[in-house]
Amino acid sequence: MLGEYPIKGRRAADISASVERAVGAGELEPGRLLPPMRELAERLGVNPNTVAAAYRTLRERGVIETDGRRGSRVRSKPATTGREFIRVDVPEGVRDASEGNPDPGLLPPLGPAFAWAADRGDREPVLYGDEPVEPELARLARAELDADGVPAGPVAVTSGSLDAIERVLAAHIRPGDTVAVEDPGWGSLLDLVPALGLRTVPVGVDDDGPLPEDVDRALEAGARALIVTDRAQNPTGATLGAVRARTLRAVLRRHPGTLLIEDDHGHRIVDLPLHPLAGVTRHWALVRSVAKAYGPDLRLAVLTGDEVTLDRVRGRQRLGPGWVSRITQRAVVRLWTDGAVDTAAVAGAYGRRRDALIGALAERGVAARGRSGMNVWIPVPDETGAVARLLHAGWAVAPGARFRLAAPPGIRITVSTLEEGEVEALADAVASAVRVGSGRGVV
Numbered sequence: 533m534l535g536e537y538p539i540k541g542r543r544a545a546d547i548s549a550s551v552e553r554a555v556g557a558g559e560l561e562p563g564r565l566l567p568p569m570r571e572l573a574e575r576l577g578v579n580p581n582t583v584a585a586a587y588r589t590l591r592e593r594g595v596i597e598t599d600g601r602r603g604s605r606v607r608s609k610p611a612t613t614g615r616e617f618i619r620v621d622v623p624e625g626v627r628d629a630s631e632g633n634p635d636p637g638l639l640p641p642l643g644p645a646f647a648w649a650a651d652r653g654d655r656e657p658v659l660y661g662d663e664p665v666e667p668e669l670a671r672l673a674r675a676e677l678d679a680d681g682v683p684a685g686p687v688a689v690t691s692g693s694l695d696a697i698e699r700v701l702a703a704h705i706r707p708g709d710t711v712a713v714e715d716p717g718w719g720s721l722l723d724l725v726p727a728l729g730l731r732t733v734p735v736g737v738d739d740d741g742p743l744p745e746d747v748d749r750a751l752e753a754g755a756r757a758l759i760v761t762d763r764a765q766n767p768t769g770a771t772l773g774a775v776r777a778r779t780l781r782a783v784l785r786r787h788p789g790t791l792l793i794e795d796d797h798g799h800r801i802v803d804l805p806l807h808p809l810a811g812v813t814r815h816w817a818l819v820r821s822v823a824k825a826y827g828p829d830l831r832l833a834v835l836t837g838d839e840v841t842l843d844r845v846r847g848r849q850r851l852g853p854g855w856v857s858r859i860t861q862r863a864v865v866r867l868w869t870d871g872a873v874d875t876a877a878v879a880g881a882y883g884r885r886r887d888a889l890i891g892a893l894a895e896r897g898v899a900a901r902g903r904s905g906m907n908v909w910i911p912v913p914d915e916t917g918a919v920a921r922l923l924h925a926g927w928a929v930a931p932g933a934r935f936r937l938a939a940p941p942g943i944r945i946t947v948s949t950l951e952e953g954e955v956e957a958l959a960d961a962v963a964s965a966v967r968v969g970s971g972r973g974v975v
Contacts, residue, residue, distance in 0.1 A: 539567070542578055544585035551586070552595050555606055566596060566604045592707035594726035607726060618719075620919060622928040627954070630930040632766065634801070634906060635948040638881060639827050640872035642863065649862035664846070664855035665689050669865045673820070673834040682818055683811035685836040688846050689856045693795055694720055696819040696835045696845075701728060701757065703844035704791045704815055711757040712750035714742055716909065716935040716942065718766045718795075721759065734937040737765060739903045741772040744779045751783070757791040758784075762806055764798030764824075764905025767935045767944035769886065771798065771904045777807035784812040791841075792816040800825035802904045803879040815841050822864055824906070825873045832860055882906045885947040885955075892959035898966055906948040912966050915941035921965040927958060 539554075541547035554560040566572070569587060573580040587604055590596040598604045622628045670687040678684075690696040705711065707729030713722060715734030725732050733755050735746040742760055751758065760780075763771045772780075784790060792813045796806060799820040810816045817837030822830050835845065849855070867873070886902040893900045893910070902908035912918040912932070919931050922943075932942035943962075950958070 539572060539576070541576065541586070542582075544582050544589065547572075547576070547578075547583060547586035548589040548593075548595075551590055552593065555595055560606050562606050564606045566606070568603060592729035594729050597731070618931055618934045620923060620928045620931065623923075626923060626926050626928050627958075628928045629945045629947070629950065629958070630928045632907065632930070632944070632946050633828065633948060634824050635881070637949075638873075638878050639825075640867060642827060642830075642867075645863040645866040645870070645872070646859070648866050649859045652862055653859050658858040660854075662858075664849070666858055666861035666865060669834070669861045669868075672865065672868055674836070677818070677836055680806040680808065682806075682808050682836060683816075685838055686842045686846075688835045688842055688849070689861060690819070690833050690835055690845075690849070691831045691853070691856055692823060693797070693819050693821040693833045694724060696817070696833050697721065697759065697793055697795065698724060698728065699845045699848060700791070700793050700817045700819075700835070700837065700841060701725075701730070702848065703841055705730060705757055709757070710750075710753075710755040711759065712747060712755040713759050713937070714761060714765065715937045716767055716932065716939045717759075717937075718761070718797075719934040722935070722937065732937060734939065736939070737768055737770050739768070739770050739901060740776040741765070741770050742776075742780065744776070744783050747780060748783045748786075751787040751790055755790070757793065759793045759795065760809060762794050762796045762798070762808065762818075763802045763804060764907075766797060766905070767907050767930070767932075767942075768909040769902035769905045769907055771802065771804050772807050772809075774805075774807050777809060780809055781812045784809060788813050794818040796820045797824070798905050800873055800875050801878050801882065801906070803876050804904055810837075814838065817841055817845075822867075825875075825878065826864065826867055830860060830864065832856055832864055879904075882948065885950045888952065888955045889945065889947055889950065889959060892955050893962060896959055896963035898959075898963050902947075906946055908945045908947055909942055910945065910962060910966070911940055911942045913941065915943060918943055918962075918965040922961055925961040925964070927961050 540550045569583040570580050573583045596604050597607050620630055665687060673687050710731040710733050711725050712733050712735050714737045733750045735750055736743040790813045792809060794810060801824045810818050815838050817835060819833050819835045821833040886908055889908055890900045890902055900908050900910045915932050922929050930944040
């Protein structure tokens with residue numbers, strides 16, 4: 533018996549499933565210590581090796597973690613409690629600035645491109661055994677990568693950035709390994725890493741990207757992979773600058789065995805230059821999604837990297853989905869060649885909205901961050917209270933808990949659809965929420 537919850541089962545699979553069900557139901561809360569393996573084996577009447585196998589499965593699934601003689605305990609952020617559930621239910625009449633979506637008014641129409649791609653598909657159908665990557669898409673993507681200084685490498689196509697990152701991690705990293713991630717960082721990624729049975733170590737971020745001293749510390753401590761957002765980092769808007777990139781490359785040269793994964797989150801919505809880190813380590817990958825510029829439902833990202841990594845990714849992909857629809861790939865080619873997105877215009881629109889909000893907040897004594905992209909990050913003393921007070925004031929924002937490991941509290945505001953006439957009212961509401969939370973106002 534563990535508390536009021538009995539761990540059941542005679543087989544390793546049954547024991548691990550019993551624990552995972554309890555974690556998912558909240559009956560085993562984060563941080564709860566599990567019985568020693570021999571003790572649980574005696575209670576269940578099974579061989580200790582059976583319990584050891586169950587615990588190993590739970591570790592690989594990111595449900596528990598083991599700390600030597602201190603035993604095994606439920607992870608503080610188990611994979612079964614995804615950050616996507618840390619969100620605000622937006623009542624009718626409340627302005628939603630929480631979701632991180634692009635402005636639909638800045639997305640191009642997809643109908644003509646898909647009509648063209650479908651017509652070509654009728655004339656030149658893609659069949660089993662055909663190339664998984666549209667040749668023209670690979671050519672255009674590689675030319676753009678070359679222009680941005682990304683080292684030479686093959687091109688693959690995945691179902692979005694997260695799919696690419698998962699496949700690259702699986703190509704090199706094994707359950708129990710440690711991955712260095714940005715903190716605050718992309719919530720879905722912070723869920724994915726433990727779900728793969730990997731440990732996360734946080735790396736601080738400022739406006740120029742990951743802090744070199746944090747990266748060096750994480751790699752010295754044994755982290756086997758580093759995931760970096762090059763531009764429009766979610767949630768802070770950080771963009772890797774030239775000086776920071778040089779410093780990080782120097783750090784990575786001291787750790788050539790690190791798997792480096794770069795997510796160019798701001799591709800085609802940011803007009804700041806790319807400063808890639810790729811090529812310093814033996815194994816690396818850089819991914820670019822079309823979601824923010826062309827539409828989230830396209831589910832397509834372009835991936836490049838070293839030969840070994842891309843060969844493993846493509847080989848495993850062949851054994852799963854096989855390929856990303858060539859009709860979708862051809863539609864993206866048409867969107868690219870037609871110049872359907874004006875990057876400067878999109879970047880300018882998001883930039884004006886970010887700058888307006890950050891400036892209005894500064895006038896009210898509230899510090900905020902947002903160098904690029906469509907989000908503004910605001911440190912707050914009382915995250916839960918700030919979110920609740922803003923909701924009461926008619927604004928839904930994203931709780932910082934969705935994006936944090938060890939970083940201080942904050943809130944994320946998506947400015948993609950923020951109108952000029954809304955800026956002052958939103959800034960007033962944020963300033964009021966922050967002042968109350970810091971004790972400088974009246975509740």
